[in-house]
Amino acid sequence: MTAQTLDGQATLNEIKTELAARVAALKEKGITPGLGTVLVGDDPGSHWYVGAKHRDCAAIGIESIRRDLPAGSSQAEVEAVIDELNADPACTGFIVQQPTGLDEFALLSRVDPDKDVDGLHPVNLGKLVLGEDGLLPCTPVGSIELLRRHDVPINGAEVVVIGRGLTVGRPLGLILTRRSENATVTLCHTGTRDLAKHVRDADIIVAAAGVPGIITGDMVKPGAAVLDVGVSRVDGQIAGDVDASVWDVAGWVSPNPKGVGPMTRAMLLSNIVDIAEKQAG
Numbered sequence: 156m157t158a159q160t161l162d163g164q165a166t167l168n169e170i171k172t173e174l175a176a177r178v179a180a181l182k183e184k185g186i187t188p189g190l191g192t193v194l195v196g197d198d199p200g201s202h203w204y205v206g207a208k209h210r211d212c213a214a215i216g217i218e219s220i221r222r223d224l225p226a227g228s229s230q231a232e233v234e235a236v237i238d239e240l241n242a243d244p245a246c247t248g249f250i251v252q253q254p255t256g257l258d259e260f261a262l263l264s265r266v267d268p269d270k271d272v273d274g275l276h277p278v279n280l281g282k283l284v285l286g287e288d289g290l291l292p293c294t295p296v297g298s299i300e301l302l303r304r305h306d307v308p309i310n311g312a313e314v315v316v317i318g319r320g321l322t323v324g325r326p327l328g329l330i331l332t333r334r335s336e337n338a339t340v341t342l343c344h345t346g347t348r349d350l351a352k353h354v355r356d357a358d359i360i361v362a363a364a365g366v367p368g369i370i371t372g373d374m375v376k377p378g379a380a381v382l383d384v385g386v387s388r389v390d391g392q393i394a395g396d397v398d399a400s401v402w403d404v405a406g407w408v409s410p411n412p413k414g415v416g417p418m419t420r421a422m423l424l425s426n427i428v429d430i431a432e433k434q435a436g
């Protein structure tokens with residue numbers, strides 16, 4: 156048996172077509188959505204992600220507002236740019252990428268929660284915990300959307316999430332246990348004593364550990380859906396958390412690259428269009 160591919164690249168293209176129509180309808184009402192990015196430093200990976208996000212925007216009619224700051228920028232310099240984008244009516248929403256070395260919590264908290272298209276502002280994470288509507292983080296929602304669009308059943312499913320990080324594992328556990336998703340979630344992490352024991356029972360496995368090949372075929376229940384979210388670099392190549400042996404056992408696997416990465420970008424675009432539509436009334 157070989158698993159069905161959860162093709163994130165093809166799904167991104169499908170979602171872009173849908174969003175382009177919604178952006179066109181907004182433009183007829185005189186509204187042009189705009190995505191802002193604040194990028195600090197010269198990490199090549201981060202530059203690639205930000206570039207890809209602006210290319211996605213251009214393809215569907217969203218304006219780009221790009222602010223690249225040099226490595227070593229001060230807290231006050233980054234905060235001034237955040238204040239500027241908070242106040243800019245052309246900026247529907249924005250993200251702050253790679254502020255390593257600075258007080259990240261202070262930066263996140265300074266973003267207007269209504270423009271927080273990363274869904275990582277404490278108000279939006281708090282709303283998620285409280286069960287109120289707010290902006291949601293892109294990678295968890297993109298992972299769920301990838302499953303939905305391939306008809307992988309989520310309601311009642313046993314899901315094992317590996318990784319408790321802020322951008323994926325922790326919010327994903329919260330989203331999947333909402334009534335609207337209704338999954339049973341086991342959240343595994345570096346303190347988990349017997350990972351294989353938990354993974355064995357899962358209908359859906361979300362590997363976001365950042366440990367290359369940590370999920371192997373012998374750990375997976377036949378027919379399970381496996382999402383490979385982990386991104387490591389081995390000899391310059393992207394290495395996911397999912398070993399090649401999983402493809403012979405699983406029912407569905409998301410490749411890496413071209414799996415969850417493009418879906419993260421799709422949900423960023425979707426968050427922007429959602430905000431613009433709400434403003435349009």
Ligand SMILES: Nc1nc(=O)c2c([nH]1)NC[C@@H]1CN(c3ccc(C(=O)N[C@@H](CCC(=O)O)C(=O)O)cc3)C=[N+]21
Nearest residue numbers: 204250251252253273411412413414415416417419420
């Ligand atoms: N504030 C903030 N927001 C982010 O959304 C954010 C961030 N910081 N820091 C870094 C991570 C990483 N990230 C990715 C987005 C798309 C791909 C993606 O589309 N990757 C392609 C190709 C990757 C390649 O070939 O290099 C793929 O998976 O097929 C990957 C990674 C967003 N991030």
